[in-house]
Amino acid sequence: MYTHKTKIRVRYGETDQMKFAYYGIYAQYFEVGRVELLRSLGLSYKTLENQGFALPVVNLNINYKKPAFYDDELTIETTIKVIPTIKVVFYYNTFNEKGDLLNTAETTLVFVDSNTGKPCNAPKILIEKFIEI
Amino acid sequence: MYTHKTKIRVRYGETDQMKFAYYGIYAQYFEVGRVELLRSLGLSYKTLENQGFALPVVNLNINYKKPAFYDDELTIETTIKVIPTIKVVFYYNTFNEKGDLLNTAETTLVFVDSNTGKPCNAPKILIEKFIEI
Amino acid sequence: MYTHKTKIRVRYGETDQMKFAYYGIYAQYFEVGRVELLRSLGLSYKTLENQGFALPVVNLNINYKKPAFYDDELTIETTIKVIPTIKVVFYYNTFNEKGDLLNTAETTLVFVDSNTGKPCNAPKILIEKFIEI
Amino acid sequence: MYTHKTKIRVRYGETDQMKFAYYGIYAQYFEVGRVELLRSLGLSYKTLENQGFALPVVNLNINYKKPAFYDDELTIETTIKVIPTIKVVFYYNTFNEKGDLLNTAETTLVFVDSNTGKPCNAPKILIEKFIEI
DSSP states (O other), X not given: OEEEEEEEEOOGGGBOTTSBBOGGGXXXXXXXXXXXXXXXXTOOHHHHHHTTEEOOEEEEEEEEOSOOBTTOEEEEEEXXXXXXXXXXXXXXXXXXXXXXXXXXXXXXXXXXXXXXXXXXXXXXXXXXXXXXX | OEEEEEEEEOOGGGBOTTSBBOGGGHHHHHHHHHHHHHHHTTOOHHHHHHTTEEOOEEEEEEEEOSOOBTTOEXXXXXXXXXXXXXXXXXXXXXXXXXXXXXXXXXXXXXXXXXXXXXXXXXXXXXXXXXXXX | OEEEEEEXXXXXXXXXXXXXXXXXXXXXXXXXXXXXXXXXXXXXXXXXXXXTEEOOEEEEEEXXXXXXXXTOEEEEEEEEOSOOSSEEEEEEEEEOTTOOEEEEEEEEEEOXXXXXXXXXXXXXXXXXXXXXX | OEEEEEEEXXXXXXXXXXXXXXXXXHHHHHHHHHHHHHHHTTOOHHHHHHTTEEOXXXXXXXXXXXXXXXXXXXXXXXXXXXXXXXXEEEEEEEEOTTOOEEEEEEEEEEOEETTTOXXXXXOHHHHHHHHHO
């Protein structure tokens, strides 16, 4: 299990007229969460793509408990529990500055070979990093 | 059970560098789907809000099967299966022009009294509409 | 001079906590406006891209007069005044349902050869269409 | 004259299929730029709103020179040149990590009394801060 925390501040343009951070914006926040988790391991999502891997999301599931508001500095806590195979599952907890748990979520991504468009195994370097931990 | 279909064309700004409609944009598409379902019943989400109801999303779950691409005209098929109580569940199927099923999803929303901020029953008029059908 | 009108309904996720359609969303609305102008001439932006043209925006200028609100059905009136050369300027007027002029804007785009990455002349078919009119 | 620099990393969801950060996303980046400029002076945009001020944008003008790409860490350099009156103009330069100037922009915002909806003078505290500098 490996957890990484990233901070994201809610932008004005991300709020809606309910004054909440729009429920759809979390897809972007979680994207940042998993990219920064990889970066914390010395892995760059950008590099993975350049090496011919794509990582489309096949499932997104979010349970919203409390809203975030404009200018809130959120903590996205991103976790990998199992070593990636042809897929990888990321778990997320979003907290506000007071420590309230705003939502929990998970995304499942699959590894795809950009050249063939077919599913493939996770890049070796990524698997090795996770075995190390 | 009540189903309504809405068409949405993928905007350039909604694509990402994988050339896919970004996985997070569907939250907006489904929002349009359920709003148009209500409109097809003579109900306006805007009016509901003005009458003191808020409808925050408490769960979003999307299963992605195939991507949508720039300029694709998508059909969002939105369904309500059960008469709303203090919550309402919408189910979605997204199709492209070829009729491919791109994803399936569901969202659970709860009715909240805007003045008290507390959960409440669905507006009478909404329940009656669904009983009618 | 050629003018085309497109209708766009403001989505909930496009509002901000001022209850306005977020000032940045018009970049997308104008993108839709110019794409639909081209489509009304039998030209597809998607096809232009597939033929090796890119059309990056080099200037965006918007004068906001009045806000749009959730669920407003806006009319984007898009105009080309001069035959495209290596660049093309689109002018926009945004109206709400009451006919209020919400904003005026213009965007300048340049034609780029996707293979070389260098500026190039507008596609012949596009120039011919505009000469026709 | 007062200048403040903010760093923003381009998210995947902010790219488009040209592989560029979408031209419309800069409206959000500049929003972050001016909010952080205010914060660097001990002023919170959120607090201004809570005190009954709204700051709608009346003009946005962007000159795009070079694109930003996914995962680029951009520097938004935001400048105020003149003491705010009933309006305030912010100037922006966006740089990538190599120091390339990607675009220049300006936004004009007006102060509005949220209760009356009418234009008003900039909050005293804001004017005083700028006189101080």
